[in-house]
Amino acid sequence: MKKIAIFASGNGSNAENIIQYFKNSNQGTVVAVFSNNSNAKVVEKAKNHQIPVVVFPKSELNAGFVLHELHRFQPDLIVLAGFLLKFPEFILKEYPKVINIHPALLPKYGGKGMYGNHVHQAVLENKEKETGITIHYVNEHYDEGEFIFQKAVNIEDCKSPEEIAQKVHELEQRYFPEIIEKLIPNI
Template sequence: MSKIVLFASGEGTNAVAIIKHFQAKAIGSVVAVFCNNPQAGVLQRANDLGVPTVLFGRQDLEEGKVLQQLQTFAPDWIVLAGFLWKFPEAILDVFPNVINIHPALLPKFGGKGMYGKHVHEAVLGQGETVTGITIHYVNAHYDEGAIIAQFETSIADCTTAACIAAKVHALEQEHFPNVIEQLLHAQLNS
């Protein structure tokens, strides 16, 4: 069974969807949630689902303490589910199977500072009629890793960033756990 570690910074709705998805599957299991925000809702949500959490600060990340903690869990996959910091190359060197979800159709609306409502406001400001999500591998640069999958939704009827956010969130909930499962199956069959 593949071991998955999630990284999250916020409420954890994507993390919960992934945890619940794999609690019902025999192919993978979420073994821990790493979080950089002591106020994040994901900490309580993961604990409620019986998944251990690891809280860390920027210094822990930069000095290799997070890498050491990750090694104790020995994940096959690391999934960034609303993690807002740049992911360190030192971890990527040891754990190359790291994926992220971005709330837009990359390469548009990606890069440093492009997360959450900032992305949706930019999409709205550019007058886009379609947006979506991008699931991609993580590399040393923000939102530049190889694209695994993209899913679109019409936003022609949206006049607010909140409307766009709701449609994008629905795509995330529907597709992110399934794409992760597909990656696990592909790895198992390779």
């Protein structure tokens, strides 16, 4: 069974969805949740599922602590699920199987500062007819890793970033765990 570590910074709805999806799986299991925010709801959600949580200050992501903790859990796959910090290259060298979900159809609306409602607001302001999700490998640049999966949704009826966010969130909840499961045999 493959071991999955999740990195998240906020609410944790995608992280919790992945934890639940793999609870009864014979392919993979979530072994830890890492967060740079001790007040993030993901911390409580992970603990409610008896998943070990590693909380670290932002400064420790680029120091040895996070890498040391990853060595402790030995994940086969690292999943960024609403993790807002740039993932360090030195960790990618030791753990090259890192994936991320982005709330837009990359390469549009990607890069530094493009997350959550910032993305949805930009999509709305540019009068896009569709948006969606992109699941991709993580490399040394924001949102530039090889694409694994994209799914679009029509947003012509959306009048606010929140309405767009709802449609994108539905895609995330449906497809993120499934795509992780499809990747597992190849890692």
